[in-house]
Amino acid sequence: MRKNNLKIFGVSFFCLSVLGLSLWVAPSHAFNLDRFLKDVEKSTQPQPKPKQEELDITVEEPKSPPPPEPQQSTGNDGMIGLGQSLGIFDKKTSKILKQSVNTLQALQPIAYKEEKAIGGRLAVEVFSRYGGAYNDPKLLHYINLVGQAVADVSTRPDIDYHFAILNTELPNAFATPGGYVFVSIGLLRMLENEAQLAGVLAHEVAHISQKHALQTLGRSRSLQGISALTLTAMDKNPGLFDKLIDEVSNVLFTKGLDKNLEFEADRYGREFAYRMGYYPGGLQNFIRKLGTSKAGGSSIFMSTHPSTGERYNRLKKTWSRYKKASLYPVLGKRFFSVFKKPGKS
Amino acid sequence: MILSGVVMLLLPHLATAETWYVKKSSTKLQAEASARSKVLGKLQKGTPVKVEKKSRKFFQVSTGGKTGWIFRFKLSKKAPAQKQGDGDMLGTLGGSQKMAARESASGSSIRGLSPVSEEHARKKGATPESIQAVKDMENFKVRSEELDRFLQTGKLGEYSQ
Numbered sequence: 001m002r003k004n005n006l007k008i009f010g011v012s013f014f015c016l017s018v019l020g021l022s023l024w025v026a027p028s029h030a031f032n033l034d035r036f037l038k039d040v041e042k043s044t045q046p047q048p049k050p051k052q053e054e055l056d057i058t059v060e061e062p063k064s065p066p067p068p069e070p071q072q073s074t075g076n077d078g079m080i081g082l083g084q085s086l087g088i089f090d091k092k093t094s095k096i097l098k099q100s101v102n103t104l105q106a107l108q109p110i111a112y113k114e115e116k117a118i119g120g121r122l123a124v125e126v127f128s129r130y131g132g133a134y135n136d137p138k139l140l141h142y143i144n145l146v147g148q149a150v151a152d153v154s155t156r157p158d159i160d161y162h163f164a165i166l167n168t169e170l171p172n173a174f175a176t177p178g179g180y181v182f183v184s185i186g187l188l189r190m191l192e193n194e195a196q197l198a199g200v201l202a203h204e205v206a207h208i209s210q211k212h213a214l215q216t217l218g219r220s221r222s223l224q225g226i227s228a229l230t231l232t233a234m235d236k237n238p239g240l241f242d243k244l245i246d247e248v249s250n251v252l253f254t255k256g257l258d259k260n261l262e263f264e265a266d267r268y269g270r271e272f273a274y275r276m277g278y279y280p281g282g283l284q285n286f287i288r289k290l291g292t293s294k295a296g297g298s299s300i301f302m303s304t305h306p307s308t309g310e311r312y313n314r315l316k317k318t319w320s321r322y323k324k325a326s327l328y329p330v331l332g333k334r335f336f337s338v339f340k341k342p343g344k345s
Numbered sequence: 346m347i348l349s350g351v352v353m354l355l356l357p358h359l360a361t362a363e364t365w366y367v368k369k370s371s372t373k374l375q376a377e378a379s380a381r382s383k384v385l386g387k388l389q390k391g392t393p394v395k396v397e398k399k400s401r402k403f404f405q406v407s408t409g410g411k412t413g414w415i416f417r418f419k420l421s422k423k424a425p426a427q428k429q430g431d432g433d434m435l436g437t438l439g440g441s442q443k444m445a446a447r448e449s450a451s452g453s454s455i456r457g458l459s460p461v462s463e464e465h466a467r468k469k470g471a472t473p474e475s476i477q478a479v480k481d482m483e484n485f486k487v488r489s490e491e492l493d494r495f496l497q498t499g500k501l502g503e504y505s506q
Contacts, residue, residue: 113459120479121462127475133482144487145495149502152492153418157369158390158425164482180482194499234461241465275418277505327506331499 110214112159112178114231119178121245122252123162126182129253131168134185140165142338143201146194147181150202153275155268156209163201171290174252175204177213188339190289194331198276199283203269210268212261213248220247256304263306263314270315279328284315362395365404365420371489374413378403380496380503385413391425402503416503457483 127133147163161179171187181204191197234241251257266283274280291308370390376383378400394406403414458479466476496502
């Protein structure tokens with residue numbers, strides 16, 4: 001009798017549990033237009049910026065101007081407009097759906113393959129404009145070792161980085177998207193040790209790892225409305241590739257990046273050099289030297305970057321974060337064993 | 346009684362080690378917190394590891410049944426994008442933080458100057474020397490053993506004091 005009661009209790013409990021569970025689960029599977037619209041609405045809202053990789057120190061977020069509003073749709077209402085006129089969607093629903101379509105059209109991230117194509121083309125431009133390649137295999141090997149070392153501890157170590165020396169006496173350094181880094185022989189002549197070289201190369205690596213040129217490209221008004229930047233699209237429409245290259249060339253070689261992006265590259269560059277074990281003050285010491293040198297005055301560094309004084313002061317402000325910095329090596333001897341300055345034996 | 350039950354339930358959760366991720370393929374897992382110690386294995390990009398202990402330069406981690414040490418800057422708290430090239434930050438053309446739906450192929454297929462770039466450069470009058478300079482730049486490789494020796498002699502990276 002007692003056994004039967006237990007059985008009945010057990011079966012009832014099981015049935016009630018299944019019923020309760022199905023009542024709880026069922027609504028989540030049912031189509032809910034309100035929830036759907038809320039989800040769509042949510043997806044059209046600006047998404048929070050993903051956190052950068054956490055550095056040992058707190059790195060301020062760049063205070064770049066926000067991207068311009070996506071262009072409004074001009075007569076491409078299509079099925080949504082038809083749905084509204086037929087009374088399938090009300091006005092609010094149509095507006096939300098149109099917004100989401102516009103957002104999706106405007107926000108197509110660029111892929112690595114395309115980034116590399118843009119960067120490669122700009123790399124040709126760098127060689128054309130700034131004296132071609134400087135021929136010194138031993139020095140080139142050394143630059144590649146230092147560059148690769150800092151790139152390995154960057155926020156984007158998983159791409160191939162390429163380093164080259166430019167045959168110009170003007171102190172210049174560049175980075176083009178996809179991993180191309182350049183430093184001029186004139187700049188190398190100004191350096192005093194390997195820690196300074198690491199700081200300069202790491203600044204350029206930071207431009208690539210933080211995708212600064214691509215961020216700038218994304219904000220370009222002349223490229224608004226272009227949604228698919230694939231190699232196939234560029235191949236079919238050479239005008240599109242033209243536009244892209246003109247835009248980035250203008251930024252890299254004439255206007256310069258937004259100054260907050262330069263400050264960010266300084267902070268990240270110093271951090272990458274420090275992570276690799278170099279004295280972290282190398283970059284700021286070079287910036288100070290550049291500011292006082294005659295050669296620096298005619299460099300593109302000066303016309304496309306914020307003033308050296310401002311850059312130096314900003315780095316100095318956060319210098320106290322690097323405890324025991326003086327214990328880190330500058331490797332001056334090794335630098336001069338590879339790079340022979342005129343007059344040095 | 347109830348409180349102790351709650352604490353008992355929470356304890357295993359609190360004790361869970363942090364999960365970090367390998368940032369680049371061929372990252373060395375070493376027997377000790379020293380770059381000169383035995384290499385137990387090499388880990389692929391994106392491998393999750395449980396961090397057991399942290400020292401200044403190395404983290405003790407366990408993964409795939411092995412426990413060893415990794416140079417801390419080869420690890421990231423955030424899982425890297427699995428497709429090559431996106432690093433810690435996803436592509437952001439147009440301000441989107443979403444990963445490209447039409448993500449490119451693996452890195453091994455992205456070698457050399459793209460034909461689109463080369464053709465464009467020629468059309469715009471770039472000299473063959475400038476085009477060749479980019480190809481030479483791309484072909485210049487540093488072997489991992491060379492880099493390792495370079496770090497060792499300079500007391501840098503995992504070899505720093």
